[in-house]
Amino acid sequence: MSQDIYQPNPEFAKNATIKSMEEYHALVKKSNDDYEGFWADYANEKIDWFKPFDTVLDESNAPFVKWFDGGQLNVAHQCIDRHLDTRKNKAAIIFEGDRGDVQTITYLDLYKNVNRFANLLKEDFGVKKGDRVVIYMPMIPEATYAMLACSRIGAIHSIVFGGFSSEALKDRIADAEAKVVITADGAYRKTKPYMLKPVVDAALEGESPVKKVLVVERNHEEVTWVAGRDYSYNELIKSKSTHCKAEPMDSEDPLFLLYTSGSTGKPKGVQHNTAGYILWAQMTMEWVFDVKENDTYWCTADVGWITGHTYIVYGPLAMGATTVMFEGVITHPDAGRPWAMVENHRINQFYTAPTAIRVLHKMGEEEPSKYDLSSLKVLGTVGEPIDPPAWKWYYEEVGNSNCAIVDTYWQTETGGHVVSPLPGATPIKPACATLPLPGIMAEILDPETGEKVGEGESGYMCITRPWPAQIRGVWGDEERYKKSYFGDVQKDGKAVYFTGDGAIYGADGYITITGRTDDVINVSGHRMGTAEVEAAIKKHNNVAEVAVVGKPHELKGEGIFAYIVLKSDEGIADEIAEVKAINTIIKKEIGNIALCDDMIFVSGLPKTRSGKIMRRILRAIAKDEPITQDISTLEDPSIVAKIESMVQCKMC
Numbered sequence: 001m002s003q004d005i006y007q008p009n010p011e012f013a014k015n016a017t018i019k020s021m022e023e024y025h026a027l028v029k030k031s032n033d034d035y036e037g038f039w040a041d042y043a044n045e046k047i048d049w050f051k052p053f054d055t056v057l058d059e060s061n062a063p064f065v066k067w068f069d070g071g072q073l074n075v076a077h078q079c080i081d082r083h084l085d086t087r088k089n090k091a092a093i094i095f096e097g098d099r100g101d102v103q104t105i106t107y108l109d110l111y112k113n114v115n116r117f118a119n120l121l122k123e124d125f126g127v128k129k130g131d132r133v134v135i136y137m138p139m140i141p142e143a144t145y146a147m148l149a150c151s152r153i154g155a156i157h158s159i160v161f162g163g164f165s166s167e168a169l170k171d172r173i174a175d176a177e178a179k180v181v182i183t184a185d186g187a188y189r190k191t192k193p194y195m196l197k198p199v200v201d202a203a204l205e206g207e208s209p210v211k212k213v214l215v216v217e218r219n220h221e222e223v224t225w226v227a228g229r230d231y232s233y234n235e236l237i238k239s240k241s242t243h244c245k246a247e248p249m250d251s252e253d254p255l256f257l258l259y260t261s262g263s264t265g266k267p268k269g270v271q272h273n274t275a276g277y278i279l280w281a282q283m284t285m286e287w288v289f290d291v292k293e294n295d296t297y298w299c300t301a302d303v304g305w306i307t308g309h310t311y312i313v314y315g316p317l318a319m320g321a322t323t324v325m326f327e328g329v330i331t332h333p334d335a336g337r338p339w340a341m342v343e344n345h346r347i348n349q350f351y352t353a354p355t356a357i358r359v360l361h362k363m364g365e366e367e368p369s370k371y372d373l374s375s376l377k378v379l380g381t382v383g384e385p386i387d388p389p390a391w392k393w394y395y396e397e398v399g400n401s402n403c404a405i406v407d408t409y410w411q412t413e414t415g416g417h418v419v420s421p422l423p424g425a426t427p428i429k430p431a432c433a434t435l436p437l438p439g440i441m442a443e444i445l446d447p448e449t450g451e452k453v454g455e456g457e458s459g460y461m462c463i464t465r466p467w468p469a470q471i472r473g474v475w476g477d478e479e480r481y482k483k484s485y486f487g488d489v490q491k492d493g494k495a496v497y498f499t500g501d502g503a504i505y506g507a508d509g510y511i512t513i514t515g516r517t518d519d520v521i522n523v524s525g526h527r528m529g530t531a532e533v534e535a536a537i538k539k540h541n542n543v544a545e546v547a548v549v550g551k552p553h554e555l556k557g558e559g560i561f562a563y564i565v566l567k568s569d570e571g572i573a574d575e576i577a578e579v580k581a582i583n584t585i586i587k588k589e590i591g592n593i594a595l596c597d598d599m600i601f602v603s604g605l606p607k608t609r610s611g612k613i614m615r616r617i618l619r620a621i622a623k624d625e626p627i628t629q630d631i632s633t634l635e636d637p638s639i640v641a642k643i644e645s646m647v648q649c650k651m652c
């Protein structure tokens with residue numbers, strides 16, 4: 001292997017959950033030899049079942065699968081109640097507010113807060129098992145209470161990231177037919193209050209399935225209250241009992257929905273169910289972050305994304321860990337903020353996205369050296385391929401060349417990590433997700449033949465057997481579930497799960513993820529469907545056609561590049577106004593996260609004679625790469641040179 005291989009720290013490995021590659025290979029062998037036995041053993045060991053399961057895996061209706069059927073459990077019980085005997089006074093959550101305010105919530109506090117919240121939802125809002133509850137919240141402890149309160153009573157939560165606009169929120173509410181929204185007046189960002197409640201108000205205008213809104217008063221700024229619909233959490237919670245029965249849930253009862261982008265204009269409601277999800281959330285916490293009883297763990301994600309679900313809330317709490325939750329912005333007041341937090345809270349595991357690492361590196365290269373970071377043991381990254389310079393800085397300056405970096409590859413649909421190093425076992429390589437976790441049959445397949453590709457070859461990143469935390473469905477759309485994930489690759493005549501990512505095998509089966517093979521782009525570690533951005537831009541009444549592609553971006557990983565054909569050229573007289581108008585629409589339809597980095601007004605788009613837009617050509621032009629494709633078969637080949645010159649002119 002090349003010299004760019006870093007061996008695990010031997011001191012760390014001694015006490016790690018998985019201590020060596022021998023142990024890793026033994027687990028892999030065990031899962032290969034007896035797949036169901038492997039999972040059944042862990043399910044029995046890790047989960048506090050109310051009723052034991054009858055079957056391990058039921059594939060009779062694949063790709064709709066059932067794990068641990070017949071079993072009953074409750075996720076809030078798994079995350080809270082079962083720890084009370086031994087961890088009552090242990091910190092479950094350490095919350096640090098934007099302005100530096102710190103709150104420690106013990107497991108007993110969490111128990112009481114979640115139960116009160118659950119009673120409120122039941123008694124005042126009539127929420128019942130199976131009801132959908134939309135959570136549109138800032139990063140405050142009440143967001144966690146809301147999630148766990150739903151799981152305690154069997155309601156299905158659907159968190160919508162606080163950066164999404166009212167239209168995006170409205171669509172998600174409608175798709176899930178949610179009857180309740182939990183929100184906050186707002187929160188703080190860079191010491192200033194910002195608002196969320198007005199976005200909810202706008203989302204509920206007109207017809208809405210939502211009958212009640214619960215508002216957590218965090219910043220106490222003035223908000224509009226709609227009588228009979230909006231209620232103050234701070235008021236209602238006062239009278240609630242701190243005891244609430246944890247509803248026995250079937251293994252396959254839905255736990256939550258989380259909307260994510262795909263290749264159409266409409267986001268998909270990814271459905272995760274109870275037992276399999278919580279099992280894998282807990283197991284990967286233990287394996288990949290190697291969190292020990294007295295450790296403090298911090299993941300910088302937002303609860304609005306899957307990383308926040310699995311690795312701020314469910315995984316850490318299921319294993320009884322201490323999880324740090326941060327309301328603020330990691331570069332505020334300066335790029336030393338996260339390192340100050342590591343020092344102050346003696347954080348042992350730190351998990352963030354490459355985009356954050358790049359920003360922290362760029363804005364504060366020397367910052368880590370100003371703080372005592374000696375508590376750190378494991379550093380994680382997730383969300384997009386990390387570039388080697390950022391990786392090296394993270395390894396050397398943040399980790400003092402002492403910590404393992406776990407480059408965790410997974411996605412909303414996988415529920416938890418699927419390809420990742422194990423910090424006490426796996427020799428790591430910069431920017432490489434390394435090997436499938438034990439029990440996960442992740443393989444790079446040739447999409448044509450379904451065969452595993454060889455060393456140095458690339459193909460489609462697939463998972464060839466169902467795994468417990470697998471997506472169970474796209475809410476309300478069985479066909480879309482089958483088509484989106486099981487329609488592209490067949491192995492031995494059987495449809496297998498395709499992630500949408502390309503990947504390449506290195507020596508020893510090491511997996512490097514090369515990025516999406518579809519029209520989904522990855523902006524700052526967040527998945528953005530180009531079709532969704534296009535649909536928003538098309539709402540501008542002077543836009544005739546639009547094609548959106550990704551373009552490498554120094555900090556965000558990928559930026560959004562839009563080619564726009566206007567209906568009339570009049571608007572172009574004032575290009576700045578046109579760009580502004582389109583950005584306003586994007587903000588309204590999706591939110592700031594979808595704003596375009598570049599907009600180019602062109603006279604036409606490259607299309608085949610059948611009218612298909614040739615995005616490969618547009619991607620190459622955006623990246624300033626040579627066009628390798630034959631353009632002579634285009635409807636109008638001359639358009640390519642025209643677009644190229646417009647882009648060059650704009651960029652110079």
Ligand code: WT7
Pocket residue numbers: 260305306307381382383384385386407408409410411412413433499500501513515516522525526527
């Ligand atoms: C997509 C999933 C998983 C939580 C955050 C994003 C990309 C994720 C890695 C990684 C290279 C990665 C993939 C994947 N991705 N982790 N370690 N290396 N690419 O969740 O929004 O569902 O996005 O993020 O393209 O499909 P998501």
